[in-house]
Amino acid sequence: MFKRRAPRRGSHPYAIPYTLSAPALLLFVTMVLAPLLLTGLLSLNSYDDSVGIKAGVDLHNYLAIFGDEYYLRIFLRTFWIAILTTFICVLVGAPEAYVLSRMRGRWRSVFLIVILAPLLVSVVVRAFGWSMLLSADGLINRALQAMGMAPVKMLYTSGAIVVALVHVMLPFMVIPVWTALQRLDPTVEHAALSLNASQATVMRRILLPQILPGVLSGSLIVFGLSASAFAIPGLLGGRRLKMVATTVYDEFLGSLNWPLGASIAIVLLLANLIIMMTYNRILERKVSKTLG
Amino acid sequence: MSFLKLENLSKHYGDFRAVDNISLTVEQGEFVSLLGPSGCGKTTTLQMIAGFVEASAGRILLNGRDITHEKPNRRGLGIVFQSYALFPHMTVADNVRFGLDMRNVAAADSSARVAQALALVRLDKLGQRYPRELSGGQRQRVALARALVIEPPILLLDEPMSNLDAKLREEMQVELRDIQRKVGTTTIMVTHDQSEALSMSDRVVVMEAGRAIQIGKPLDTYENPVNLFVSQFVGKANLLEAQIAWQRPGKAGLRIGQHELEVDCDSELIGPLVTLCIRPEKIERCAAHEGLLSGEVASSFFLGNQWLYRIHTDCGDILAIWKNDGQAACQPGQKIFLRWPVAAARVLACSTQVEHV
Numbered sequence: 001m002f003k004r005r006a007p008r009r010g011s012h013p014y015a016i017p018y019t020l021s022a023p024a025l026l027l028f029v030t031m032v033l034a035p036l037l038l039t040g041l042l043s044l045n046s047y048d049d050s051v052g053i054k055a056g057v058d059l060h061n062y063l064a065i066f067g068d069e070y071y072l073r074i075f076l077r078t079f080w081i082a083i084l085t086t087f088i089c090v091l092v093g094a095p096e097a098y099v100l101s102r103m104r105g106r107w108r109s110v111f112l113i114v115i116l117a118p119l120l121v122s123v124v125v126r127a128f129g130w131s132m133l134l135s136a137d138g139l140i141n142r143a144l145q146a147m148g149m150a151p152v153k154m155l156y157t158s159g160a161i162v163v164a165l166v167h168v169m170l171p172f173m174v175i176p177v178w179t180a181l182q183r184l185d186p187t188v189e190h191a192a193l194s195l196n197a198s199q200a201t202v203m204r205r206i207l208l209p210q211i212l213p214g215v216l217s218g219s220l221i222v223f224g225l226s227a228s229a230f231a232i233p234g235l236l237g238g239r240r241l242k243m244v245a246t247t248v249y250d251e252f253l254g255s256l257n258w259p260l261g262a263s264i265a266i267v268l269l270l271a272n273l274i275i276m277m278t279y280n281r282i283l284e285r286k287v288s289k290t291l292g
Numbered sequence: 293m294s295f296l297k298l299e300n301l302s303k304h305y306g307d308f309r310a311v312d313n314i315s316l317t318v319e320q321g322e323f324v325s326l327l328g329p330s331g332c333g334k335t336t337t338l339q340m341i342a343g344f345v346e347a348s349a350g351r352i353l354l355n356g357r358d359i360t361h362e363k364p365n366r367r368g369l370g371i372v373f374q375s376y377a378l379f380p381h382m383t384v385a386d387n388v389r390f391g392l393d394m395r396n397v398a399a400a401d402s403s404a405r406v407a408q409a410l411a412l413v414r415l416d417k418l419g420q421r422y423p424r425e426l427s428g429g430q431r432q433r434v435a436l437a438r439a440l441v442i443e444p445p446i447l448l449l450d451e452p453m454s455n456l457d458a459k460l461r462e463e464m465q466v467e468l469r470d471i472q473r474k475v476g477t478t479t480i481m482v483t484h485d486q487s488e489a490l491s492m493s494d495r496v497v498v499m500e501a502g503r504a505i506q507i508g509k510p511l512d513t514y515e516n517p518v519n520l521f522v523s524q525f526v527g528k529a530n531l532l533e534a535q536i537a538w539q540r541p542g543k544a545g546l547r548i549g550q551h552e553l554e555v556d557c558d559s560e561l562i563g564p565l566v567t568l569c570i571r572p573e574k575i576e577r578c579a580a581h582e583g584l585l586s587g588e589v590a591s592s593f594f595l596g597n598q599w600l601y602r603i604h605t606d607c608g609d610i611l612a613i614w615k616n617d618g619q620a621a622c623q624p625g626q627k628i629f630l631r632w633p634v635a636a637a638r639v640l641a642c643s644t645q646v647e648h649v
Contacts, residue, residue: 190344191377193365195391195442205390209381 036269043263053258061263071247071264075271078244081158082227085165086219092166093173094215098207100174101181115174118167127235130164131155134236156238164232169225173218180214181207216283220276227272244268295320295478296341296446301350303336303502310336312502313350323472323479325489328499329525334482337499338448341480343367354445370439370477374451376431378423384434385410385419391442409441412471429460436468440475447472449481453488465492486526490514498522514571520640523569530575530610531640532568536561544639549606551584557639567640572600574636575612577621583629585610589622603630 012018044057065071100111118126133139134154141151154160184207192202233243242250244264251261294317303311311333318324326334339345341352343364352360359367379387385406392402410416413433423431432452439447452468453461469492472479483489489496490510498506498513498521506518517523520531534546544557546568555568580586587605595613599621603610610630614621622628 185375185377187373187375187377188379190342190364191371191373191438192379192390193344193363194342194367194369194371195438196365196368196394197390198365201394206379 039262040266042259043266045259047257047259052256061260062267064260065264065267074242074244074247075267077158077242078227078268079271079275081161081165081233081243082223084162085169085226086223088162088166089169089173089222090215090219093170093218094177094211096170097174097177097181097211097214100178116171119171123168123231124235126168127164127232130160130167131236134160134163155236156241158237158241160236161233161241161243164236165226165229168229168232169222172221172225173215176218176221177211177214180211184210212283213287216280216287220280223279224272224276227275228268294318295322295355296480297351297353298337298341299351299353301337301340301352302348303333303340303345304348309502311340314499314502314504316497316504316507318478318480320478321476323469323481323492323494325481325483325493325496326499327483327486327489327496327526329484332499333502334484334499335450338450338480338482341446342369342371342448368442368444370442370444370447372432372435372439372447372449372452374454376423376435376455378431378434378438380423382422383419384415384421384423384426387423387434388419388438388441391438395442405441409437412440412475413437428456429464432456432464436471440471440477444477447477447479449479451482451484453483453485461488468492490526496526498526500525516638517569517640520567520569523638523640528572528611528613530570530572532570532607534566534568534639535564536566546639549585553584553634553637555634555637555639561639569638569640570632570636572611572613573598574632575610576631576633577612577614578629578631580629582631584631586627586629589624589626589628591624592620592622594620603628605630 042053043061044059046054046056046058046060048054096115100108100115103111131138135141136151136153136155138155140154145151188206188210189202192206193199197205228245229243230245230249233241234246234249237243237246245268248261248265248268251257251264296316296318298314298316301311301314302309314333314337316324326337328334336345340347343359343362347360350360351358354367379390382390388406388409389402392405397405406419407416410419413436415430415433415437418426418430423434426434432455436452449468453464456464465488481489481492490513493510495508496506496510496513497504500521506513506522508516513522514527517526517529523529523531532548534548537545537547537552539545539561542556543554544561545552545554546566548568585605585607587603587610590602590604590609592602593600594616596616598616599614601612601614601622603612612630
């Protein structure tokens with residue numbers, strides 16, 4: 001055992017921990033807290049087409065957002081797409097993780113790479129890949145036409161955004177669920193089988209409740225990243241099908257209304273925070289009561 | 293009519309014979325232990341009975357019904373796993389109720405049976421706890437209640453005590469045996485602990501390298517081990533090499549050092565050398581003229597109720613266990629003389645033979 005050395009006289013007892021965490025703290029303060037604070041302040045300013053940003057502190061930007069159906073619809077669409085993406089990721093990712101956990105040796109490594117591969121390619125490249133597949137004269141539509149069917153509009157729809165987001169987000173669901181699965185005692189499944197449970201019952205009543213913490217953390221990551229996704233909605237949603245992140249971008253670089261863009265960003269941040277924390281509370285309370 | 297019958301059961305993994313041609317019959321209500329060192333195939337045998345490992349050859353008959361290829365969730369056997377394998381997200385009562393739910397037992401009936409099973413293992417007050425809130429011994433009892441509540445024809449125990457500390461293990465051995473007698477469920481237990489197997493079972497199957505070496509009552513197995521392996525694995529044994537001096541039907545004369553002694557033996561002995569097995573507690577201290585061996589006490593170990601001595605002799609080290617009567621019987625370095633009753637020495641041939649009792 002290590003014996004903690006008595007602190008030298010005159011020095012602060014926590015000097016070493018503070019010194020060691022200083023670089024991370026500095027990075028966090030300058031790169032996260034300071035910009036966030038500046039954005040918050042900016043959102044309170046106002047904008048005039050002729051003079052630009054005007055100093056002043058009021059909430060009229062926020063009132064404009066909440067009073068305008070245009071912005072509310074964008075928020076609603078964003079969260080709807082994020083929820084749908086999360087839901088599909090759970091449906092696809094959890095079984096995928098289960099299959100992966102049942103594989104052995106070489107096959108497991110091969111498929112792990114297949115699952116992680118999307119993370120190795122830039123989001124922009126992947127989004128362009130999807131747009132080539134989905135566009136009006138893309139691969140899928142040409143195949144449909146070759147079979148004598150009418151082409152379908154797929155690009156610039158929320159469907160395209162969801163499909164591409166699921167593709168990008170899947171690893172973030174598979175990995176936490178896989179980790180949760182690896183912690184399980186495999187004989188628990190045998191125990192359930194020996195008590196006459198069918199394979200389906202074992203999945204539903206034994207496995208699923210135990211991997212719930214994994215599903216919970218996976219869906220928080222997927223939801224958070226999807227709700228603030230920028231590249232995929234930007235490239236696959238087009239100019240008209242806006243999500244919050246693309247709207248912020250347009251306000252900043254299109255209409256040059258920085259204060260409005262900043263306040264939309266802050267609203268997104270807060271809404272995201274509230275949704276994720278509520279979800280976490282509800283599920284975690286349920287899980288921690290049983291699994292500890 | 294035997295209740296459970298294993299007929300020439302084998303499990304091969306490629307060239308490796310994990311279980312090699314085991315035959316065993318178990319009567320209703322009997323408690324049988326599979327005893328052996330790790331890797332001897334005892335757990336594989338249990339897994340084949342449970343249905344989690346497919347048998348390569350042979351048959352398993354339960355009450356006349358061939359269950360060799362039946363799925364584990366159709367066999368209806370009660371199993372207590374080494375890790376207990378409790379469902380961590382369910383309360384103790386829900387864990388026990390699970391098997392009844394799977395059998396669609398009516399709610400009122402199942403509540404009564406869960407309460408009864410928990411009372412049997414003395415956990416009636418802890419039904420609403422979660423497994424992580426229980427001690428090791430309590431978890432084990434939940435696992436037992438969960439296996440017994442479905443009233444299985446056979447209870448399978450896979451090293452049930454190996455995760456308990458020594459004192460708790462002894463208590464659980466007594467308790468488990470009492471419960472088994474009370475409910476009368478035919479039980480098969482896998483263990484590597486010879487004292488556990490001897491104290492709890494009606495019969496012990498000693499296994500080595502996938503084969504059943506000796507099947508018999510605990511006392512028989514201890515007193516009459518069929519070969520060197522059994523003599524050393526079941527209890528402690530002094531093994532003395534002896535030369536065959538003469539043989540008559542039923543009797544043989546063996547020479548150990550300068551002494552010649554007569555032993556009983558059922559079959560003809562082969563080879564110039566045999567091994568004589570004498571249990572340490574059968575060794576007696578005696579006067580010089582009665583002594584079969586003389587030696588010097590090398591070391592002594594105090595075990596509480598008895599003393600264990602290691603004694604250097606011409607024929608190698610001898611272990612002797614003597615009762616503790618309040619003082620040390622002898623000191624290291626002391627010269628003493630040893631003898632043993634003729635019937636206590638068992639002649640072991642060097643070849644392995646399988647004996648079925």
